[in-house]
Amino acid sequence: MPSVQDRVVAVTARVLQLDESEIKLEQNFSADLGAESVQSIELVANFEEEFGIEMEEDAALSVDTVASAVEFITKVCEEQGVAV
Amino acid sequence: MRLILFDRPSPKRFHFDPLALSRPIWDLRIGMSSLGDKMIAKTGASDVACFVPDYMAEVHRETAECPVNDASKLAGDDLLLVHGRVRASGFDVETTGPSQCGLDADGEVLWARIAQADLAKLNADSIDALLASVKEALPKAEGETAAWNYTWELVLENPDQLTEDIRAAGRSGIEGSVEEPRAIRGSDKDIYVARGAVVHPLVVMDAEHGPIYIDEDAEIHPFTRIEGPCYIGKKSILLGAKCREGNSIGPMCRIGGEVEESIIHGYSNKYHDGFLGHAYVGEWVNLGALTTNSDLKNDYSNVGVSLDGGKAIDTGSTKVGALIGDHTKTSIGTLFNTGAYVGAMCLISGTGKPLPKFIPSFAWFLEGVVTKGFGKRKLYETAAIVASRRGRQWTAAQQTMWDDIFQITAGPRGEALKKGRRVLAGR
Known part of the structure; x- marks a missing residue:
């Protein structure tokens, strides 16, 4: 199974219409990857669908970089008993 | 009593x-006033108390003119208990007399008259206990008690109720100002412009088919056409509106565009063009420019309304528009389908197509699907800003109540969110 990081990058690339190779862990979703506010919401929804988890909106939307998204999603998966 | x-x-x-979701049923409006106002007037009661769902009691206390959820009011006098659904116009129960009650077809207590002497035989520890013991112990009145069953009934009966209410108010003439040139159709005696209200030049008031009541400090801007029967609430502003019958x-609404046979609670805005017909709109709603609802299907069949995202209920009418909950905001160009249910505290972004007929409360409807958006905290921040612009306050009690409503409405919203995620993931 692909890693959490691979899956986060794949979802981010699809939603923001980027090439996966363009996405770096340290990059900020809005400042570096160009995510607009609606796309941030789409990213949250797509991460939830990809991992089968429910994320609290405020916490999820406070995640700003790809690396912190990987960390946050890993934590939520653990809390909700989702194997990754 | x-x-x-x-x-x-x-x-x-x-x-x-x-x-x-955010008010007792008797605070719904029809004609010039609420269902509760009508029942109080009908019974002639000067001593009134009320019992609402617990989660909204504290907010209701902020505005209610009577004790709320105070069990001590269930003793010390003859009582006339009346459900918020009961129609005042058909309620002909004598306020004094032997204890008895009226039930609906499903056995729900619609009213109970309880002589003080009989209270000791009943369990009056709480309103729920009292209603249960009333149902068990009191004689049942014969005949049916007329009650409201759905919100759209209020909309459909609003024109007749307006005519009745305005006639009953017995007001006529111009106490405010109507600037020249004025254009009045019908009889002057069917028009009332209250003290402080201002009707600008070039406003048409057409009372040929029903009376018009413009309440205190309302302001009617040029090129507005008001067709009776119609009630414009205190401090409301009509901005070149095509205000049909x-x-x-109101009160405190800002209304433009075309509006027909609709009920709009206070502090809501529909500033711009766009059609609203046979709709019921809550408080603090803002409808963006060109927001429009359909109120008639192309095949002229009865309109169905889904109240929970499931099977639609046949309204029995070919004309039903949108039901829109408190604090909901729409973007420019939002199109609501016929008989749309639009929850409270929603943020709706139009798609250029008619939206789904059921949008759950607290939905951020974006890109054609229900999402979590930026969450309820952001919606509360907006509600606080909107309230402050009108000199009102968003209180801690309100936030607590809306947190409870968030929980109450979680089921249908959860289903819609799941569907929305699937759609977004498939794009």
């Missing part, structure tokens, strides 16, 4: 959602 208005959780309560508006 003490009048006790009650509206406790029951299987039929959701028939009045999304409007009744059967509207109850």
Whole structure:
């Protein structure tokens, strides 16, 4: 199974219409990857669908970089008993 | 005699959602006033108390003119208990007399008259206990008690109720100002412009088919056409509106565009062009420019309304527009389908197509699907800003109540969110 990081990058690339190779862990979703506010919401929804988890909106939307998204999603998966 | 208005959780309560999520049923409006006002007037009660769902009690206390959820009011006098659904116009129960009660076809207590001497035989520890013991112990009155069953009934009967209410108010003439040139159709005696109200030049007031009542400090801007029967609430502003027959508006609303046979609660805005017909709109709603609802299907069949995202209920009418809950905001160009249920605290972004007929409360409807958006905290921040612009306050009690409503409405919203995620993932 692909890693959490691979899956986060794949979802981010699809939603923001980027090439996966363009996405770096340290990059900020809005400042570096160009995510607009609606796309941030789409990213949250797509991460939830990809991992089968429910994320609290405020916490999820406070995640700003790809690396912190990987960390946050890993934590939520653990809390909700989702194997990754 | 003490009048006790009650509206406790029951299987039929959701028939009045999304409007009744944040208010007791008797605070719904028809004609010039609320159902509760009408019942108080009908019974002539001067001593009134009320019982609402617990989660909204504290907020209701902020505005209610009577004790709320105070069990001590269930003693010390003859009582007349009346459910918020009961129609005042058909309620002919004598306020004094032997104890008895009236039930609906499903056995729900719609009213009970309890002589003080009989209270000791009943369990009056709480309103729910009292209603249960009333149902068990008191004689049942014969005949049916007329009650409201769905919100759209209020909309459909609004024109007739407006005519009745305005006639009963017995006001006529110009106490405010109507600037020249004025254009009045019908009889002057069917028009009332209250003190402080200002009607600008070039406003048409057409009372040929029904009376017009413009309440205190309302302001009607040029090129507005008001067709009776119609009630414009205190401090409301009409901005070049095509205000067709059967509207109850206000107070403190800002209304433009075309509005027909609709009920709009206070502090709501529909500033710009766009059509609203046979709609019921809650408080603090903002409809963006060109927001429009359909109120008639192309095949002229009865309109169905889904109150929970499931099977639609046949309204029995070919004309039903949108039901829009409190604090909902729409973007420019939002198009609501016929008989749309639009929850409370929603943020709706139009798609250029008619939106789904059911949008759950607290939905951020974006890119054609229900999402979590930026969450309820952001919606509360907006509600606080909007309230402050009108000199009102968003209180801690309101936030607590809306947190409870968030939980109450979680089921249908969860289903819609799942569907939305699937759609977004498939794009």
